[in-house]
Amino acid sequence: ETGVTQTPRHxxxxxxxxxxxxxxxxxxxNAMYWYKQSAKKPLELMFVYSLEERVENNSVPSRFSPECxxxxxxxxxxxxxxxxxxALYLCASSQALAQGADTQxxxxxxxxxxx
Amino acid sequence: xxxxxxxxxxxxxxxxxxxxxxxTYSDRGSQSFFWYRQYSGKSPELIMFIYSNGDKEDGRFxxxxxxxxxxxxxxxxxxxxxxxxxxxxxVILSGSARQLTFxxxxxxxxxx
Numbered sequence: 694e695t696g697v698t699q700t701p702r703h704x705x706x707x708x709x710x711x712x713x714x715x716x717x718x719x720x721x722x723n724a725m726y727w728y729k730q731s732a733k734k735p736l737e738l739m740f741v742y743s744l745e746e747r748v749e750n751n752s753v754p755s756r757f758s759p760e761c762x763x764x765x766x767x768x769x770x771x772x773x774x775x776x777x778x779x780a781l782y783l784c785a786s787s788q789a790l791a792q793g794a795d796t797q798x799x800x801x802x803x804x805x806x807x808x
Numbered sequence: 809x810x811x812x813x814x815x816x817x818x819x820x821x822x823x824x825x826x827x828x829x830x831x832t833y834s835d836r837g838s839q840s841f842f843w844y845r846q847y848s849g850k851s852p853e854l855i856m857f858i859y860s861n862g863d864k865e866d867g868r869f870x871x872x873x874x875x876x877x878x879x880x881x882x883x884x885x886x887x888x889x890x891x892x893x894x895x896x897x898x899v900i901l902s903g904s905a906r907q908l909t910f911x912x913x914x915x916x917x918x919x920x
Contacts, residue, residue: 726907735812736852736896736910749907783851795840795900797908799851 695719697800699784705806706774714769714803716784725767726797727759728783736783742767774807781805811835812899814911822919827884829895829914834878837902841873841880844896846913852896855882887918 697718706712718725727739741749742761756778758770767784781804785797813832821827829843840859844852858864858871858880870883880899884891894913901909 733912735912736898736908738907738909741907781851796842796854796857798854799844802851 697784697786697798699782699800699803701803702801703804703806705808706771707808708774708776710774711770711772713771714782714784714805716767716769716800718765718767718784718786718798718800720786720788720798722786722788722798723764724787725761725764726785726787727767727769728785728799730781730783730802732780740769771805774805776807779805779807810911811901811909812897812911814895814897814914816912817915818917819914820917820919821887823887823889825887825918827887827891827916827918829882829884829897829916830879831881831897831899831911832879833899833901835899835901836875836878838875838878838899839902840900841871842898842908843869843871843880843882844898846894846896848893855895884916889918889920892917 700715724743726741729737738751739753740759745761756773760768781802783802784800787797811834842857843855845855846852856871858873861873864871868885872881894915896913897911898908
């Protein structure tokens with residue numbers, strides 16, 4: 694595997710379910726990100742992890758819970774979601790939070806539908 | 809005012825023409841600028857980044873940055889139908905801990 698991978702690629706869940714999205718980067722990067730992309734809206738940054746520590750939480754509802762066990766893996770745990778949470782969830786990674794090394798590379802995304 | 813603004817389009821150009829995509833940003837202290845391409849149903853892929861005023865060329869793509877006027881543009885020469893996609897401008901705003909803020913994207917269609 695190369696680059697940034699995400700599983701599952703598609704997920705349909707009910708509002709009472711609990712599920713997790715997984716992201717893995719094979720680029721040796723040390724910063725990882727979760728984004729949400731809804732139709733007709735810009736990409737929204739949700740969480741940033743640098744060296745496995747969360748450095749940013751952009752006012753994301755608590756029904757989204759991130760976890761970064763090491764610099765290669767990032768999870769997004771989901772519970773009691775709402776239909777408006779249906780979107781494409783993208784993971785990205787970068788080498789570091791510094792100019793010249795801050796280019797982010799995206800995974801293929803998880804298309805989430807909440808019924 | 810949006811922090812990063814793009815004309816949503818759609819922008820249509822004939823095959824072989826130059827496509828010009830523009831992006832303005834509100835934060836004068838921004839230092840890093842990126843262009844991503846996103847095909848329908850796919851994730852964004854990096855085309856170019858630019859940090860300094862002026863032009864930066866990579867193959868058929870040229871990024872232009874003018875910090876005084878707070879705009880960054882992307883020119884695509886000899887446009888091909890395969891260039892048809894949504895182009896996302898992203899900026900690292902000052903004081904943002906080096907996080908990307910994206911524009912809403914410009915949809916480009918290259919007509920054969």
